[in-house]
Amino acid sequence: MAKGFFSVPKAVNEPIKSYAPGTPEREALQATINEMSTQKIDIPMYIGSEEVRTNNLGTCVSPHDHQNVVGEYHKGDKDHVTQAINAALGAREAWAEMSWEHRASIFLKAADLLAGPYRAKINAATVIGQSKTAHQAEIDSACELIDFLRFNVKFMTEIYQDQPESAPGMWNRSEYRPLEGFIFALTPFNFTAIAGNLPTAPAMMGNTIVWKPSHDQIYSANVLMEVFKEAGVPDGVINLVYVSGPDAGDVIFNHPDFAGLHFTGSTGVFQDLWATIGNNIEKYKTYPRIVGETGGKDFILAHKSATPKGLATAITRGAFEFQGQKCSAASRVYVPNNIWDEVKGYIIDDANDIIKNHMGTPHDFKNFFTAVINERSFDKCAGYIERAKESDMCEIIAGGGYDKSKGFFVEPTIIVTKDPNYESMVEEIFGPIVTIYVYDAEYFDEAIYLVDNTSTYALTGAIFSQDRYAIEYATRKLVNAAGNFYINDKPTGAVVGQQPFGGSRASGTNDKAGSAINLMRWTTPRTLKETFVPPTDYKYPFMG
Numbered sequence: 090m091a092k093g094f095f096s097v098p099k100a101v102n103e104p105i106k107s108y109a110p111g112t113p114e115r116e117a118l119q120a121t122i123n124e125m126s127t128q129k130i131d132i133p134m135y136i137g138s139e140e141v142r143t144n145n146l147g148t149c150v151s152p153h154d155h156q157n158v159v160g161e162y163h164k165g166d167k168d169h170v171t172q173a174i175n176a177a178l179g180a181r182e183a184w185a186e187m188s189w190e191h192r193a194s195i196f197l198k199a200a201d202l203l204a205g206p207y208r209a210k211i212n213a214a215t216v217i218g219q220s221k222t223a224h225q226a227e228i229d230s231a232c233e234l235i236d237f238l239r240f241n242v243k244f245m246t247e248i249y250q251d252q253p254e255s256a257p258g259m260w261n262r263s264e265y266r267p268l269e270g271f272i273f274a275l276t277p278f279n280f281t282a283i284a285g286n287l288p289t290a291p292a293m294m295g296n297t298i299v300w301k302p303s304h305d306q307i308y309s310a311n312v313l314m315e316v317f318k319e320a321g322v323p324d325g326v327i328n329l330v331y332v333s334g335p336d337a338g339d340v341i342f343n344h345p346d347f348a349g350l351h352f353t354g355s356t357g358v359f360q361d362l363w364a365t366i367g368n369n370i371e372k373y374k375t376y377p378r379i380v381g382e383t384g385g386k387d388f389i390l391a392h393k394s395a396t397p398k399g400l401a402t403a404i405t406r407g408a409f410e411f412q413g414q415k416c417s418a419a420s421r422v423y424v425p426n427n428i429w430d431e432v433k434g435y436i437i438d439d440a441n442d443i444i445k446n447h448m449g450t451p452h453d454f455k456n457f458f459t460a461v462i463n464e465r466s467f468d469k470c471a472g473y474i475e476r477a478k479e480s481d482m483c484e485i486i487a488g489g490g491y492d493k494s495k496g497f498f499v500e501p502t503i504i505v506t507k508d509p510n511y512e513s514m515v516e517e518i519f520g521p522i523v524t525i526y527v528y529d530a531e532y533f534d535e536a537i538y539l540v541d542n543t544s545t546y547a548l549t550g551a552i553f554s555q556d557r558y559a560i561e562y563a564t565r566k567l568v569n570a571a572g573n574f575y576i577n578d579k580p581t582g583a584v585v586g587q588q589p590f591g592g593s594r595a596s597g598t599n600d601k602a603g604s605a606i607n608l609m610r611w612t613t614p615r616t617l618k619e620t621f622v623p624p625t626d627y628k629y630p631f632m633g
């Protein structure tokens with residue numbers, strides 16, 4: 090047990106490496122990509138102390154080269170979900186009782202492994218399996234995950250330090266227990282860091298986990314599990330299974346020890362899960378915690394005073410980095426007519442330059458833009474593009490092409506619409522398609538109203554303006570339109586510890602990943618009151 094009031098190492102953001110020509114990190118990453126992309130690895134499930142192989146195999150491919158099979162994973166079924174729950178429950182007592190500093194130490198070691206010996210491997214896995222460029226992989230699978238781990242250790246200790254007052258004659262204490270049961274971490278394809286954070290955040294607070302990743306992220310999830318094991322996460326604390334979502338849900342949401350859902354993914358899936366949990370509420374020992382960060386229809390609103398070049402660059406980066414597959418991606422933009430011609434010229438030039446010179450495999454570091462994650466996503470994007478081509482209300486001013494012969498490539502596409510409620514202004518596409526509505530520069534209030542009322546989501550948004558009154562006004566009027574609001578910046582790229590991330594309305598429970606708010610959801614505090622000298626007479630003084 091602890092024999093000191095320990096302070097943890099100061100959390101600082103992991104510096105982002107540049108991967109510029111001639112740097113050692115570029116050489117290491119390139120070599121690791123070359124080596125890993127020519128291998129086909131065998132990927133087991135991890136349940137308790139076992140590596141589980143079923144020989145019912147699924148494949149991991151590169152989205153930018155879908156015939157290249159880089160891994161085969163062993164698919165599980167409902168029995169494996171039950172085994173994973175049993176392993177989590179079996180490991181729970183020892184893990185919950187371990188002193189917090191040892192839990193902290195394990196995750197700080199995981200951060201250092203990712204920052205050092207595993208950096209090239211986790212980035213290469215994300216480049217190969219999720220088609221991120223070197224830069225996008227670095228800010229996600231290396232830096233953001235390292236930050237999650239280090240900052241969560243700091244937040245954990247801040248929570249533990251939060252103690253009640255004690256009046257004379259007594260000592261009041263708060264004890265931050267893990268939840269009574271197991272946690273289900275259900276993770277998306279698009280951020281390796283999120284896949285790593287959703288099981289580790291509750292685990293850090295003493296919980297044990299059943300983790301089901303997206304099928305499209307299994308390749309890098311396997312590297313994460315290797316890191317967790319090397320860092321010393323004990324068997325059974327994080328159990329990784331590859332089963333269908335509905336199979337996992339059928340077992341987990343009917344289990345009496347289900348204590349919490351840590352979800353990131355689409356809004357529709359989250360709402361279905363919430364409904365199922367609600368319907369099953371009488372089956373559980375405790376009220377499960379439900380944390381879900383979900384979809385977005387993220388906006389950029391420009392005021393007539395906005396600087397055209399800065400706005401255009403924010404549109405290009407915000408909409409097209411990682412092929413628009415960030416929940417935060419700019420996907421609807423409101424531009425005033427006084428600056429539109431200039432902005433239009435810049436963004437068309439950017440899109441054409443990307444298509445001509447910087448689109449292709451992420452293995453080639455000159456590329457800014459690669460493939461979307463899978464055929465379903467490709468077909469969905471193609472559908473939006475074809476409908477826009479046919480619509481009288483729309484014009485495609487850049488991109489609009491797509492080709493899935495080798496990889497799932499959809500060009501960066503800019504739609505201009507005359508209808509502010511056109512489908513691509515309203516629905517989450519999750520691909521490289523941005524839609525622009527040009528408004529009369531003198532009607533800023535109407536543009537604000539549209540921003541606030543067009544979509545059910547409220548994840549990220551940005552205002553571009555050089556007029557401080559306009560900035561203040563939009564910030565106030567759009568108070569509920571985004572959980573992360575940017576002023577003269579693109580709406581993507583939140584950094585742990587700097588811009589706590591999450592949205593409300595249909596975008597989630599806004600428990601801010603990588604913050605104390607999130608960690609609080611994974612603990613159920615017990616209050617202890619100790620009286621030093623108990624009273625010995627039941628009568629009160631007023632009784633005379």
Ligand SMILES: NC(=O)c1ccc[n+]([C@@H]2O[C@H](COP(=O)([O-])OP(=O)(O)OC[C@H]3O[C@@H](n4cnc5c(N)ncnc54)[C@H](O)[C@@H]3O)[C@@H](O)[C@H]2O)c1
Nearest residue numbers: 276277278302303334335338354355358382383384385416
């Ligand atoms: N708000 C945020 O912080 C944030 C961050 C990243 C991604 N996202 C959102 O995630 C989505 C993209 O990720 P995705 O395509 O992997 O999401 P998704 O909803 O398709 O899948 C998320 C997870 O849920 C599982 N799943 C799917 N259907 C299920 C079901 N019926 N029952 C149980 N599990 C099921 C998937 O296998 C996966 O593991 C986008 O909507 C994006 O906006 C949000």
Ligand SMILES: N[C@@H](CCC=O)C(=O)O
Nearest residue numbers: 415416417581582583590
């Ligand atoms: N936190 C990331 C988005 C994560 C969702 O996909 C950002 O701010 O761009």
